[in-house]
Amino acid sequence: MNAVLAAIALLILASAGIALTLRNIVRSVILLVVTWFGIAAFYLWAGAEFVAFAQVLVYGGAVSMVVLFAVLLVRHGKAGVAETPAPSGRIVSALLAGGAIAGALAGAVALTPLAPAAGPAPFAPVRHIGVLLLNTHAASLLAAGAILTVALLGGVVLAAGGGPEKEDGP
């Protein structure tokens, strides 16, 4: 079992790592989709069928298309993507933001008690998941939706480029 988990982890980490290093952004996106499929495989390995299929449906089907459209439809400069070295201010802020997220995630993982559950894993039928999502965790579901909407709006603002742009020559 652990060999399967190691293979899945290797797939996720390797595809994500290569996606970061590639110069061609479309290839990065396709490798990112491979990462998402790896995460779905991890959910399947963990016995969470519903979450795995939802992951494939939402990330593999919908989010990947949004990312591809964003990548291909946003007007690039003549220099292409990420050709010029980024200014140091951007590097610092990127490191700060990435470090904050990594710290929050690491803290959450470190503070969660990961004691092995006694007995067999609880069986969660889809109906039970639905009731939980729409009753107990309805607020967090709505919050996640709001965050995704904000992210989408941010993507649109970034794609629009902000302010009137100079028309490119013919």
Add this chain to the structure above:
Amino acid sequence: MRLLATTDSSLLERAPVLLRDALSGLLPPPARWTANALIEIVAILAVFGTLFAFLTLAERKILGRVQNRPGPNRTGWFGLLQPFADGIKMLTKEDIVPRLADPILHFAAPVALVAFSLMSFAVIPYGRHLLALDMDSGVLYFFAAGASSELAVFMAGWSGRNKYSLLAAMRALAQLISYELPLLLSFVPVVMISGSLSPSAIVTAQGGWHLGFIPRWNVLTPWGFAGFAIFMVASLAESNRSPFDLPEAESELIAGHLTEYSGFKYALFFMAEYFGMCALGGMAVTLFLGGWQAPCAFLGFIPSYAWFGAKLLALLLGFIWIRATLPRLRIDQLTRFAWKFLVPLALVNLVTVGFWHLSASWSRGFDPLRWAIAIALVVIPFVAMGRRLSAGLGPRTYRFAAQ
């Protein structure tokens, strides 16, 4: 495949399962589970591979008949060997990969497309005992596998390093995304009524008869009929069939995202298209047409998989008939139809099914009122939105043709 209720079904009904068990019984017990799974995979591949071959022939024959010509009739008896001749031709053709193409993605696109479309066959209940994978969230699995094929279309268009195929792929994606939404929304009522995402439970929920002779299929309710219609239109578009065959449009574009493909890779795209059509038809049968259930109680002696096959073939012939009859839409008409008509109708259908669910406890005397309200909830939005959508578009004047 599960072996359930061995006592109450006939020998013919259990024959496929018994055959499988006899085959895997030759092996030692630890290998039987794997052997059973392999036999099921081979059976699905063989049945749908053959169906694919003869569906292409049936399509060409029927299209020929509709257009008043005989269709293929030179290979074998009545052209019966034509699919095999086509296969050999495709296999012997040269496989051309453009010099600037991305070789890995160019190769992976048709493979991924066929793989994803084959995966969706796993959760369709073909008969009372014929279900390869009984999953609690099988419907979700089906649509997840279908949604993944969009990525393969993009890979095919992008990897050829041809701007026309990239543009065509983006257009195909716009179509696939537009019709994904009504497709997903149209099956939600079925899930709401049967209270399960498992295809076998959905089929079981459609068992029995109203008044002793009207089957309890979902299509025979107002919300089910609307959902079935939306599902069929959306699955025509999802499987790139005419009148939504814009991604390929062989008579206008070169071949869309398939421009840079040749030989057997090109054939794989066709195979995936037909497999997707069969899978969506099978899911429509499962969700709306009662799955493997017989239409009348006294016809129950015919094995359930025969009923499934008959319903699936009827839907596939309907697809071919539509292709022979309707002209192709334009891309703006196509997306407008999805977003301004199908999606709102599918959303209204959720209200209809909510009403149907809540009014289930009404006494029998209110049944006509219940039906009238539900039918009104389906018909009035359909007419109102249809009129708004087609306002100002007709009647068409023919300035140069004879009236």
